[in-house]
Amino acid sequence: MRTPSSLLAERWQPSAVVVRRAALAALVMSIVIVVTGGAVRLSASGLGCTTWPRCTGESLTPTPEMGLHGIIEFTNRMLTYVLCAAVGWAILAARCAAPWRRGLTRLGWAQFWLVMSNAVIGGITVLTGLNPYTVAVHLVSAMALVWVALLMWERSKEGDGPTRALVARPIVQLSYVLVTVIGLLVAAGTLVTGAGHHPGTPKDNRMVPRIPLDYDRLAQVHADLAFVSVGLAVAVLFVFAAVKAPPAARARARELLVVLLAQGVLGFVQYFTDVPEVLVGVHMLGATLTWIAVLRVPLALRVRTDAPAAGPAPVPAPTAAATV
Structure with a gap:
């Protein structure tokens, strides 16, 4: 069955470089949407448009x-x-690359549906008056989009063949533990935000609900997870050196440790300076970069080669009787 995309593929076959750039553009925009979403809350503009999908009950645009x-x-x-x-x-x-990158196409569609679902979650957030739990889900969904966009970008630099691990299975599992811990760190950050000082509207608006948990205790849990993450990142760095992990994996582990340390310093500074808006915005960008850095670690522990090309069936050699 011919579709518009298949018709386009007959006329346009982008190079591998174009595919990688397209995947990178989607990744960059997924980061931008996280940062700008944070800017909406930090500028007290969370209810700048009073409803959804319109901006007001009578207008699609702001008045x-x-x-x-x-x-x-x-x-x-x-x-x-x-x-x-x-x-x-x-x-x-x-879709139009030759040969068709089916796995990349699926990752692209996964991003599309994540964007659509996150738009609906954002609408629910506005309609519920910036409920802190929906705000947290909104951010977690955005981080899921970053995850899939990163995976598509990394896959665009590889082949489509089966994966082959470059280290022993326990080392791969250790990298998954690192991803899980930092995922919990990011999730704890959303709870701190939900109970914190920036509800997303002007400070004189007391109608915005907050998570009914002690802010200082949540911040302490978040800090504890940060310490665990840094310790685990250091341990991973030593393990990778001991088992002679691929240079790319060791480089990514070092990058992760640097980003984590910078995030930790920034987090303590913003906590003891009464959480200024600018530092919180930079911290959100850092959280996104930390998430990307940790996701790249397990991806460097395996290699994916090109899939074998499907050629014509081999012609059987003639038998002696057939030759006669």
């Missing part, structure tokens, strides 16, 4: 009376369309 908050919230919504365009480009590039 002059809504001021800067309405513009900021509406701009973040419009960036979703830019993200969709980047994801769409990645899907088409993977």
Whole structure:
């Protein structure tokens, strides 16, 4: 059955470089949408548009009376369309490549549906008056999008053959433990945000609910997970050196440790300076980069070669009787 994408593939076969650039563009936009979403909350513009999917009950766009908050919230919504365009480009590039990168195409569509679901979650967040639990789910869903976008970008630099581990299985499992711990660290950060000082609206608005847990205790749990993450990252670095893991894996482990240490210093500074908005925004960017850094570690512990090309069936050699 011929589809529009198959017809396009007959006329356009992008190179491997174009496919990688398209996947990278989708990854960059997934990071941008996390940072701009944080900027909406930190600028107290979470309810700049009072409803969803319209900005107001009568208008799709912000009105002059809504001021800067309405513009900021509406701009973040419009960036979703830019993200969709980047994801769409990645899907088409993977589909039209010769040969067809089916695995990359599936990862591209997974990003598309994550974007759609996160848009709905964002709408629910507005309609529920910035409920802190939906805000947390909104961020976790955005981090899931970053995960899939990163996986597509990394896969675009590989072949489509089966994977082969470069280290023993326990080492691979250790990298998965590291990913899990840092995933918990990011999740704990969303809870700190939900109980913290920036509800997403002007400070004189007391109607925005907060997570009914002690902020200092949540911050302590978050800090404890940060210490565990740093210790585990150091242990992984020594283990990789002891087993002579691939140089790429050791380099990524070092990068992760540097990002974690920078995040830790930034986290303590913002806590003891009453959580200024600028530092929180930088911390959110750092959390995204930390998530990317840890996800790249297990990906460096395996290699994926090109799949064998499907050629014509071999012609059987003639028998002696047939020759006669």
